[in-house]
Amino acid sequence: MKLVLKGGRIIDPSQQLDIVGDVVVVDGRIEAAGVGLAEAADGARIIDVSGLVIAPGLVDMHVHLRDPGLEAKEDIASGTRAAAAGGYTTVCPMPNTKPVIDNAILVAGMKQKAREEGVVNVQIIGALSKGQQGKELAEIGDMMLNGAVALSDDGHYVESAYILKTGLEYARMFGGLVISHAEEESLAGDGFMHEGAVSAMLGLRGRPAVAEDIAVARDVLLAEYTGGTIHIAHVSTAGAVECIRQAKLRGVKVTAEATPHHLTLTDEAVIGFNTATKVNPPLRSTEHVEALIAGLKDGTIDAIATDHAPHAFEEKDMEFRYAPSGFSGLETALGVILNSFYHTGKFTLNEVIDRMSTTPAKILGLEAGTLKVGAPADIVVIDPEKEWTIDSNNFYTRGKCTPYEGNTLRGRAVATIVGGRVVMQGGEVKE
Numbered sequence: 001m002k003l004v005l006k007g008g009r010i011i012d013p014s015q016q017l018d019i020v021g022d023v024v025v026v027d028g029r030i031e032a033a034g035v036g037l038a039e040a041a042d043g044a045r046i047i048d049v050s051g052l053v054i055a056p057g058l059v060d061m062h063v064h065l066r067d068p069g070l071e072a073k074e075d076i077a078s079g080t081r082a083a084a085a086g087g088y089t090t091v092c093p094m095p096n097t098k099p100v101i102d103n104a105i106l107v108a109g110m111k112q113k114a115r116e117e118g119v120v121n122v123q124i125i126g127a128l129s130k131g132q133q134g135k136e137l138a139e140i141g142d143m144m145l146n147g148a149v150a151l152s153d154d155g156h157y158v159e160s161a162y163i164l165k166t167g168l169e170y171a172r173m174f175g176g177l178v179i180s181h182a183e184e185e186s187l188a189g190d191g192f193m194h195e196g197a198v199s200a201m202l203g204l205r206g207r208p209a210v211a212e213d214i215a216v217a218r219d220v221l222l223a224e225y226t227g228g229t230i231h232i233a234h235v236s237t238a239g240a241v242e243c244i245r246q247a248k249l250r251g252v253k254v255t256a257e258a259t260p261h262h263l264t265l266t267d268e269a270v271i272g273f274n275t276a277t278k279v280n281p282p283l284r285s286t287e288h289v290e291a292l293i294a295g296l297k298d299g300t301i302d303a304i305a306t307d308h309a310p311h312a313f314e315e316k317d318m319e320f321r322y323a324p325s326g327f328s329g330l331e332t333a334l335g336v337i338l339n340s341f342y343h344t345g346k347f348t349l350n351e352v353i354d355r356m357s358t359t360p361a362k363i364l365g366l367e368a369g370t371l372k373v374g375a376p377a378d379i380v381v382i383d384p385e386k387e388w389t390i391d392s393n394n395f396y397t398r399g400k401c402t403p404y405e406g407n408t409l410r411g412r413a414v415a416t417i418v419g420g421r422v423v424m425q426g427g428e429v430k431e
């Protein structure tokens with residue numbers, strides 16, 4: 001089976017490639033990328049991508065697919081179709097499901113289910129503690145030996161420093177990464193939005209930025225002390241960015257991600273009490289957003305991850321304080337980032353693809369995020385100029401909720417190829 005993407009701008013940050021040419025795929029792997037290859041490829045299926053960008057498929061290291069147990073919100077089938085629609089070829093679901101993915105049998109079971117029902121690659125993140133209760137470590141070694149790519153109690157802060165310390169030590173023995181949801185619970189727990197002028201005006205209890213600053217500082221210190229590797233999920237505060245920057249300078253093994261929403265929206269979006277703006281950590285004020293963008297630019301923030309957190313419509317259709325936190329992100333992320341950062345000249349296409357594909361793949365040690373010869377043919381074709389308007393009715397995800405509803409964006413994935421199979425073309429998921 002031979003497929004040729006013909007005449008596109010090939011951008012691959014993993015090999016500093018930026019040329020106009022063809023990509024040849026044979027039996028699910030990259031055979032070649034270069035100039036004038038299409039002519040020689042007789043018998044191949046040829047897709048003309050002139051005027052478009054060919055890049056390594058996007059890798060989302062932080063999603064919630066809600067499978068098993070919470071399928072009214074999402075499942076592997078709907079979540080991976082949303083991923084394909086958004087240009088993602090690999091997604092990494094968090095283990096805050098029912099039951100929590102905290103042992104090897106569940107990891108293996110989910111991998112199997114993903115192979116059967118998913119249309120993109122799914123890499124499983126196991127829980128750090130049993131039931132994500134923060135009391136006792138989960139079966140870290142067993143899960144890692146059975147294919148978990150990282151460990152996390154995401155959705156919850158690991159309150160016990162002892163549990164995080166021993167978790168980092170165990171994970172280290174298996175070359176594992178711990179992903180931290182860093183919000184100090186006693187400060188953040190009862191809040192509904194960022195604590196500041198807007199929360200005071202709205203009369204909503206806040207989650208102060210210092211709750212995240214404290215948590216990140218502790219987590220980074222524990223990584224430094226143990227020699228373990230930590231990844232800070234959904235960074236949202238200026239203090240956290242600075243703490244991570246300093247830790248990296250000291251040589252601490254820390255990486256970090258930011259979400260499109262924290263990078264592009266402020267707490268002012270909450271005025272009007274739209275529950276599609278409720279998320280943990282919360283949307284912050286402008287000075288935090290600016291620090292986050294600067295951190296993404298200078299490499300302090302390594303990756304962009306969506307924290308795709310779908311909920312059923314009726315759950316979000318509630319008074320602000322009672323609605324669950326989170327919203328869908330897989331189908332809007334690339335458009336939001338291209339529109340806000342590429343078209344404003346803040347980031348190059350190479351930087352966008354690096355933060356959304358090559359670097360997250362590298363952090364997790366995945367065979368992804370690259371168009372190198374021999375790599376799996378996981379590819380996204382992007383039309384950076386395509387204008388489109390976000391309408392959650394058209395989403396593949398079950399979580400028909402986004403703070404970007406009705407926004408018109410420039411830039412979109414127009415084809416997604418997984419292991420050489422075209423799973424999305426022209427916005428339509430094929431399988």
Ligand code: DOR
Pocket residue numbers: 064096154155156181278279280281309310324325326327
């Ligand atoms: O807003 C959020 N929702 N933040 C999280 O960390 C968890 C997520 C969820 O699972 O719904």
